[in-house]
Amino acid sequence: MKIYEAQVAPNPRRVRIVLAEKGIKVPYEQVDIVNAVNRGPEFRKINPLAGVPVLELDDGAHIAESVAICRYFEELQPQPPLFGVGAKERAIVEMWQRRIEFALFIPVADSFRQRHEFFKGRIRQVPEYAEAQRQNAEEALAWLDTELANRRFIAGDRYSIADITAMVGIDFGRVSKIAIKPEQKNLARWHAEVSSRPSAKA
Numbered sequence: 322m323k324i325y326e327a328q329v330a331p332n333p334r335r336v337r338i339v340l341a342e343k344g345i346k347v348p349y350e351q352v353d354i355v356n357a358v359n360r361g362p363e364f365r366k367i368n369p370l371a372g373v374p375v376l377e378l379d380d381g382a383h384i385a386e387s388v389a390i391c392r393y394f395e396e397l398q399p400q401p402p403l404f405g406v407g408a409k410e411r412a413i414v415e416m417w418q419r420r421i422e423f424a425l426f427i428p429v430a431d432s433f434r435q436r437h438e439f440f441k442g443r444i445r446q447v448p449e450y451a452e453a454q455r456q457n458a459e460e461a462l463a464w465l466d467t468e469l470a471n472r473r474f475i476a477g478d479r480y481s482i483a484d485i486t487a488m489v490g491i492d493f494g495r496v497s498k499i500a501i502k503p504e505q506k507n508l509a510r511w512h513a514e515v516s517s518r519p520s521a522k523a
């Protein structure tokens with residue numbers, strides 16, 4: 322088993338954090354995304370969509386999509402649970418994971434992807450969309466600040482994959498000048514707590 326990843330990129334960081342939380346060690350192979358090695362024909366045999374991370378199993382199967390990889394490890398080793406426990410909590414974590422992914426993580430990613438030199442020639446870029454998504458991400462931060470007024474973590478009392486996606490998204494927002502505002506005290510309190518976990522350095 323091994324994981325193709327890139328140390329600099331946000332999606333692989335989500336997987337590294339989940340593995341660190343669970344104390345699972347998997348060998349990593351770095352893919353040179355700066356020089357677009359992931360976009361070449363060899364890597365596309367592993368993931369036709371070219372993204373990292375990709376988990377390679379011992380039987381040769383490839384699992385891409387960060388959250389799918391995280392779910393695989395949750396099944397292998399349920400402790401500590403990062404996708405909820407029981408029907409209700411699992412559904413609530415799923416709801417928040419998807420909300421954070423659509424309302425924050427993707428807008429943050431688009432703010433970078435849609436205008437940065439790194440993605441020139443890789444995807445069709447619309448710089449105006451980058452700015453629209455930057456504003457959408459800022460709106461999501463304001464909304465999350467109100468949500469976090471009454472609970473410790475994004476999906477409730479337990480740290481979950483939704484917190485991981487939100488923290489990684491917010492941290493990556495720095496390159497697009499997306500940041501928690503001084504008045505967003507609940508969000509700042511939450512961000513300080515999740516960032517202080519040892520796994521945040523993974």
Ligand SMILES: N[C@@H](CCC(=O)N[C@@H](CS)C(=O)NCC(=O)O)C(=O)O
Nearest residue numbers: 330331332354371372373374386387
């Ligand atoms: N939805 C995929 C996204 C994968 C993705 O876009 N990965 C980025 C790194 S965060 C990448 O490979 N970027 C280089 C490129 O697109 O050329 C996931 O969740 O894993």
